[in-house]
Amino acid sequence: MEIGISTFLEATTDPATGKAMNHAERLRNAVEEIVLADQVGLDVYGVGEHHRADYAGSAPAVVLAAAAAATKRIRLTSAVTVLSSDDPVRVYQSFSTLDGLSNGRAEIMAGRGSFIESFPLFGYDLDDYDRLFDEKLELLLAIRASEKVTWRGGLRPAIDNLGVYPRAVQNPLPVWIASGGNPESAVRAGMLGLPIAFAIIGGMPERFAPLVSLYKEAAARAGHNPDTLQIATHSHGFVADTTEQAADMFFPPTQAQMNVIGRERGWPPYTRDSFDAARSLRGALYVGDPEFVAEKIVLLRKNLGVTRFFLHVNVGTMPHREVLRAIELLGTKVAPIVRKELAKL
Numbered sequence: 001m002e003i004g005i006s007t008f009l010e011a012t013t014d015p016a017t018g019k020a021m022n023h024a025e026r027l028r029n030a031v032e033e034i035v036l037a038d039q040v041g042l043d044v045y046g047v048g049e050h051h052r053a054d055y056a057g058s059a060p061a062v063v064l065a066a067a068a069a070a071t072k073r074i075r076l077t078s079a080v081t082v083l084s085s086d087d088p089v090r091v092y093q094s095f096s097t098l099d100g101l102s103n104g105r106a107e108i109m110a111g112r113g114s115f116i117e118s119f120p121l122f123g124y125d126l127d128d129y130d131r132l133f134d135e136k137l138e139l140l141l142a143i144r145a146s147e148k149v150t151w152r153g154g155l156r157p158a159i160d161n162l163g164v165y166p167r168a169v170q171n172p173l174p175v176w177i178a179s180g181g182n183p184e185s186a187v188r189a190g191m192l193g194l195p196i197a198f199a200i201i202g203g204m205p206e207r208f209a210p211l212v213s214l215y216k217e218a219a220a221r222a223g224h225n226p227d228t229l230q231i232a233t234h235s236h237g238f239v240a241d242t243t244e245q246a247a248d249m250f251f252p253p254t255q256a257q258m259n260v261i262g263r264e265r266g267w268p269p270y271t272r273d274s275f276d277a278a279r280s281l282r283g284a285l286y287v288g289d290p291e292f293v294a295e296k297i298v299l300l301r302k303n304l305g306v307t308r309f310f311l312h313v314n315v316g317t318m319p320h321r322e323v324l325r326a327i328e329l330l331g332t333k334v335a336p337i338v339r340k341e342l343a344k345l
Contacts, residue, residue: 001301001342003335004044005037005327006079006234006310009057014317015256021317023056027063029320030056034067036324038074040331046079046109046234046310051117054260061094068102076102079197079234079310080111080178084132085118087156088140089164096168104169109197110137111178128155134188137177141192144172176232179211186211190218195230197310204282205233206303232308233300236315237286239293239329240322246287251275253316286311290333297334298341 009030011021034045045067047060057063064076076098081091091108099106112133119126135153142151143164152158176195179185189196196215198208216226236254240246251272258270278285286293297309313326 001297001306001338002043002075002232002308003297003330003338004042004046004074004308004310005033005330006046006048006312007033007057007314008048008050008055008312009063010054010257010314010316011056012054012253012257012260012316015252020054026056027066029323030063031067031070032320033323033327034064034074034076035070036327037331038067038071040328041335042074042327042331044075044077044107044308044310046077048079049082049113049118050115051121052115054257061098064106065098065101068098068105071102071105073105075105075107077107077174077176078109080109080113082113082118083110083136083140084112084129085122085124086136088136088143089159092140092143092164092168092173093166096166096173099168099170099173100166106168106170107174107176108140109176109178110140114180114199131155137188140175144168144175176230178234181208181211183211183214186215187218190215190220190224190226190229191222193219193222193224193229195232197232197234197308199234200284201234201236202278202284205235205284205300206282208233208304212304230307231305232310233304233306234310234312235284235286236312237293238313238318239286239288239290239311239326239334241289241329243288243292246289246326247276247279249318249322250287250315253314253318257316290329290337293330294334294337294341297338301338301342302345 009026011023011026013020037045047057047063049060051058060078095106095108135155139151143149148161148163149159150161176197177189178197180199219226238246238250255270279287286296
């Protein structure tokens with residue numbers, strides 16, 4: 001089982017100081033985090049794409065490329081690429097370039113985006129939300145399958161026997177489908193035989209079991225072996241030396257950011273009671289000491305059969321030194337416990 005980190009490069013207001021992190025500082029911190037994650041033996045690091053003031057991650061491939069030369073083993077992925085509002089040719093070129101720089105460690109995690117700010121920014125109509133993703137995913141997969149591409153759709157100009165370069169080191173370049181829990185996304189990924197990543201940020205992770213079954217059933221119907229497909233989950237969390245430290249450090253920035261998003265989406269205020277319930281053994285927050293977080297990851301494996309786990313450490317702005325400590329503990333303490341326990345299954 002692979003264990004790694006995901007981030008949106010949060011540059012939110014620190015509730016302790018009232019100040020927002022400078023975007024440039026957050027970008028440099030991210031490179032340091034990726035290098036440390038590689039050093040402590042984590043398997044993957046993902047950077048999400050957003051186009052708003054409280055995030056610095058509008059160009060994940062560039063951030064990952066900055067870390068490629070300073071790392072040796074860790075896989076480097078978007079988490080996610082908002083494919084609907086991007087161009088598949090440029091997406092492939094960016095990540096095939098990253099693949100070359102990292103000697104075959106790049107991946108694309110493609111999604112429709114739970115935030116919609118990129119659509120007006122790049123001139124796309126939200127009425128085409130679903131159609132844009134379907135069409136652009138088709139083109140992206142055609143590009144990775146063949147050096148010369150002939151393709152026609154309805155929303156993007158056609159391509160007539162043109163080459164797309166550079167070609168990736170990996171053949172094919174890994175493309176994952178990212179889903180927040182939409183059954184259609186699970187079926188689409190299964191039918192295409194693509195790995196899937198579920199964002200589980202609320203409720204009980206075990207409730208995603210029907211989606212996993214739907215994904216595998218769709219894969220089998222399309223002629224793919226479901227036992228060979230990869231399933232990832234992405235959940236918020238934080239690791240510290242004690243569970244109390246982890247909870248007390250992670251709650252204030254989590255509350256602040258969840259309330260910002262909640263006001264935009266009509267959610268009720270985020271409380272400490274909600275936070276504490278979510279960090280219980282069956283909850284969606286992976287917050288605690290190494291032993292407790294490892295126990296939750298093992299339970300996730302038993303319930304969903306996941307092959308990769310992303311811990312999203314920075315929900316809001318947190319002290320960089322504490323984030324580095326969490327990454328260190330995830331690699332040196334949590335991951336070895338998980339691997340030892342899974343070897344017994």
